Amino acid sequence: MYEVFVNESPLILTNERPKKAKENLFELDGDSIMQAIGLLSKKKLKKAYLYHPDGDKILKLFMHKIPVIVAGGGLVVNPKGKVLFIKRNGKWDLPKGKVDKGETIESAAIREVEEETGVTGLTIDRFLKTTYHVFKRNGEYRLKQTHWFVMSTAYDGKLVAEKSEGIVKVRWKGPKKIKKALQNSYMNIKILFDDTSLFDQNS
Numbered sequence: 711m712y713e714v715f716v717n718e719s720p721l722i723l724t725n726e727r728p729k730k731a732k733e734n735l736f737e738l739d740g741d742s743i744m745q746a747i748g749l750l751s752k753k754k755l756k757k758a759y760l761y762h763p764d765g766d767k768i769l770k771l772f773m774h775k776i777p778v779i780v781a782g783g784g785l786v787v788n789p790k791g792k793v794l795f796i797k798r799n800g801k802w803d804l805p806k807g808k809v810d811k812g813e814t815i816e817s818a819a820i821r822e823v824e825e826e827t828g829v830t831g832l833t834i835d836r837f838l839k840t841t842y843h844v845f846k847r848n849g850e851y852r853l854k855q856t857h858w859f860v861m862s863t864a865y866d867g868k869l870v871a872e873k874s875e876g877i878v879k880v881r882w883k884g885p886k887k888i889k890k891a892l893q894n895s896y897m898n899i900k901i902l903f904d905d906t907s908l909f910d911q912n913s
Contacts, residue, residue, distance in 0.1 A: 711723065711724045711725075712769050713842070715841075715842065715843040716747050716844045717751045718896065719755065719758075720757050720897075721746060721844070722757065722760070723759075723769060724760070724761060724768070725763055725765035725768060726761075727761055728759050734749075734757060734758045735761060736760050736761070738762040740775050743775050744851065746760060773855075776844070776851060777850065779852055779853070780809045780855050781854055781857070782817075783807070783823075783857070783859070785838055785860050785861065786827075788864070788866070789864055793888055794881075795879075795883050795888075796827060796879065797881075798875070799876060802892070804858075804902070805823040806858075807822030807825070826871070826877055826880070827871070827872075828869055828871075829869065830863070831864060832861045832862075832865075833862050834859045835860045835861060837859055837860075838860050839902055840856065841898035842854070858902055
């Protein structure tokens with residue numbers, strides 16, 4: 711099962727037919743996918759399911775039906791256990807961006823964190839999670855597949871928001887401020903913090 715967010719509402723890719731999901735259950739074909747995305751985007755459905763019997767192929771088939779942009783991002787932690795956040799479009803987010811041609815996802819994730827925040831000396835500790843969301847550009851729906859990594863750095867210099875990318879603030883946040891920031895964030899960011907072992911040092 712995979713969760714793809716469309717305007718903050720979940721589009722669930724599943725190989726099991728939900729028992730109570732008649733009006734929001736769609737087959738995995740081009741027309742049905744676009745219908746489901748359109749209804750979620752307009753908030754006419756709170757949740758939708760895309761069904762295909764083969765769970766191993768479902769994501770690959772979905773990604774064949776919609777243009778995909780691959781991105782890398784970082785959940786960056788400093789020695790004090792604080793996490794690096796950016797503010798863009800009125801919401802708190804984590805730094806991320808598109809993978810350039812010929813670039814590894816890991817390199818892209820580090821580059822984007824550096825460009826968007828001014829933070830350097832980054833080390834990737836481990837892969838965290840892959841998230842998915844649909845957005846519209848030039849009248850066409852696209853899927854952003856973001857690969858997230860837990861990173862660490864001892865950087866304690868100036869934070870520099872990349873204003874050309876619409877970033878207005880960059881902040882280190884401890885547990886209480888993280889909790890508050892997540893109230894004004896995105897579902898794909900909130901689910902990254904479900905791994906509470908990340909913050910054992912903060913408790």
